[in-house]
Amino acid sequence: MAAPYTSREQFEVYRFHWITFILVPLMALLLQAYLPLRVPFFDLFDLPLLVTIYFGVARRNQLTGMATGCIIGLIQDGLTQRPLGLYGMAKTVIGYAASSLGLRIDVDNPGSRLLMGVGFYILHQLIYFAVARGLAIQSLTWRWGHEVIAGVANALLAVVLFAVLDKFRQRA
Amino acid sequence: MENVLKRHGTITILTAVLFVQLLGLAYQVKRPTERGPIRLIRVWAVSAITPFEKVFVHTVDWTSSSWHNYVYLRNVRSQNEELRDEIQRLRLEQVRLSQDANQARRLQALLAFKEQYISETMAAQVISSTGSEFTRGIYIDKGARDGLKRDMPVITADGIVGKVYTVFPSSSLVLEINDPSSGAGVILEKSRLQGILKGEQRGTGETFVGNIMSDEKIEPGDVVVTSGGDRVFPKGLPVGTVDKVQPGSDAFLNVRVRPAARLDRLEEVLVITKVVEKTPDANDTLTGPIRAADILAQRLPTVEPPKAGEKSAPPPSTAELAARERAAKKAAQENTTSSGSETKPTAKAPAPDKPKTASVPPDTTTKEPPH
Numbered sequence: 001m002a003a004p005y006t007s008r009e010q011f012e013v014y015r016f017h018w019i020t021f022i023l024v025p026l027m028a029l030l031l032q033a034y035l036p037l038r039v040p041f042f043d044l045f046d047l048p049l050l051v052t053i054y055f056g057v058a059r060r061n062q063l064t065g066m067a068t069g070c071i072i073g074l075i076q077d078g079l080t081q082r083p084l085g086l087y088g089m090a091k092t093v094i095g096y097a098a099s100s101l102g103l104r105i106d107v108d109n110p111g112s113r114l115l116m117g118v119g120f121y122i123l124h125q126l127i128y129f130a131v132a133r134g135l136a137i138q139s140l141t142w143r144w145g146h147e148v149i150a151g152v153a154n155a156l157l158a159v160v161l162f163a164v165l166d167k168f169r170q171r172a
Numbered sequence: 173m174e175n176v177l178k179r180h181g182t183i184t185i186l187t188a189v190l191f192v193q194l195l196g197l198a199y200q201v202k203r204p205t206e207r208g209p210i211r212l213i214r215v216w217a218v219s220a221i222t223p224f225e226k227v228f229v230h231t232v233d234w235t236s237s238s239w240h241n242y243v244y245l246r247n248v249r250s251q252n253e254e255l256r257d258e259i260q261r262l263r264l265e266q267v268r269l270s271q272d273a274n275q276a277r278r279l280q281a282l283l284a285f286k287e288q289y290i291s292e293t294m295a296a297q298v299i300s301s302t303g304s305e306f307t308r309g310i311y312i313d314k315g316a317r318d319g320l321k322r323d324m325p326v327i328t329a330d331g332i333v334g335k336v337y338t339v340f341p342s343s344s345l346v347l348e349i350n351d352p353s354s355g356a357g358v359i360l361e362k363s364r365l366q367g368i369l370k371g372e373q374r375g376t377g378e379t380f381v382g383n384i385m386s387d388e389k390i391e392p393g394d395v396v397v398t399s400g401g402d403r404v405f406p407k408g409l410p411v412g413t414v415d416k417v418q419p420g421s422d423a424f425l426n427v428r429v430r431p432a433a434r435l436d437r438l439e440e441v442l443v444i445t446k447v448v449e450k451t452p453d454a455n456d457t458l459t460g461p462i463r464a465a466d467i468l469a470q471r472l473p474t475v476e477p478p479k480a481g482e483k484s485a486p487p488p489s490t491a492e493l494a495a496r497e498r499a500a501k502k503a504a505q506e507n508t509t510s511s512g513s514e515t516k517p518t519a520k521a522p523a524p525d526k527p528k529t530a531s532v533p534p535d536t537t538t539k540e541p542p543h
Contacts, residue, residue: 033301034300037298037438043304046305062182063182074213080302082304089197138352
């Protein structure tokens with residue numbers, strides 16, 4: 001069974017196998033939890049966020065983008081000791097914003113993917129930080145330098161990851 | 173209304189989804205104890221991820237160990253030689269330290285000190301992290317089915333790691349000591365200053381000891397051990413060493429501590445499942461239960477370094493040390509036989525070749541505990 005998704009800008013229909021929609025986010029969550037144990041600096045990256053952005057812009061459907069972000073975010077919250085909803089809210093907004101952006105601009109270009117990666121990463125961190133500090137009374141300190149560097153690193157990874165994920169996209 | 177929903181449908185749904193999550197968040201902040209659907213979501217999330225993590229970790233470990241144990245055996249012969257030499261050296265040291273530890277126990281028994289003993293531990297494998305840069309936590313492959321409970325201390329051979337924070341049926345979340353929300357009671361071994369070890373608030377993974385006045389003298393390299401004051405970690409476990417001391421806010425110092433355990437490279441940990449408190453028995457040997465303060469006992473100033481200008485004697489061989497120990501025991505037995513069952517002030521015969529130590533004053537009436 002394959003789920004049809006339409007690229008409205010190009011008027012092309014992309015098909016993804018349903019297994020892809022389950023395995024890719026699952027793999028992202030698994031690797032995000034496992035790799036920091038072996039590669040200490042890996043916690044700089046946020047693979048579930050990149051997958052949320054990818055599915056958001058690829059599907060170009062605000063509802064599914066939002067749902068994908070919400071589910072991935074809540075699972076990610078479930079793995080931490082912090083209250084549920086911090087990643088959930090941040091990724092819900094990112095899923096929605098990414099799919100809204102996918103409706104308007106060409107997101108297959110590596111340059112636009114790079115900019116999108118930096119922008120969405122910083123937006124995600126800002127939302128998480130604001131909710132965690134303002135609503136969940138968590139002690140966090142914002143570091144601009146760190147967030148910008150992490151944003152660029154995530155964006156570079158996004159360019160590579162999105163190119164790999166494009167291989168799973170089938171034209172109808 | 174219908175038109176508004178059609179035109180702004182997705183925005184309305186987005187707002188509704190965010191609002192529901194916000195309500196859930198408010199509920200959790202108001203009632204920090206997780207019950208009902210919140211606990212359920214967490215259990216589902218962990219149950220969905222950890223089985224894959226376990227398979228993943230075991231596969232990687234198996235592949236890695238196969239390679240290192242059966243294929244890549246370069247330099248193993250020379251390493252064996254080095255390790256044999258190291259074992260010889262450590263054997264000598266062990267004999268000496270066991271004498272020191274026994275003496276420390278005898279002194280503590282005399283003073284009726286209550287000590288914490290690590291009675292039971294459980295080895296666990298680290299299967300994953302929390303995967304978030306805002307938190308510092310790890311998942312281990314043991315959970316409620318294995319008897320783990322919240323707040324049990326987690327250590328490695330090098331030092332403390334953290335405490336069990338959430339227990340799931342077959343896995344547990346361990347909050348590491350460098351998490352911003354963690355805290356552990358510590359004491360600086362040299363100055364005996366007590367403080368609370370906390371993770372850095374910015375989430376950098378560094379650890380700091382707070383609440384130490386700025387007029388205290390602390391130097392980089394000072395050893396930090398657990399104080400036992402938090403009722404989680406037994407007293408005397410190694411925590412780390414002071415890395416940097418700088419003025420903090422108000423009249424306090426900012427003491428950065430480098431953890432003794434490699435928190436970024438954890439593979440296996442020990443969960444302390446049972447700690448007992450009892451007065452030390454002078455007959456306890458090193459083969460008995462591991463005592464939390466054994467590490468401290470090993471550092472008692474009984475072995476004095478040779479003074480400048482003095483020629484230090486070469487360390488005695490294991491056979492020599494064993495013979496001396498036998499002679500000391502024999503002398504003690506003869507002493508006990510001659511004194512009968514009366515409780516008399518007895519001057520302890522110094523162990524051969526043993527440096528003088530801070531011990532019981534000669535006019536103190538004591539009964540030498542049996543050897």
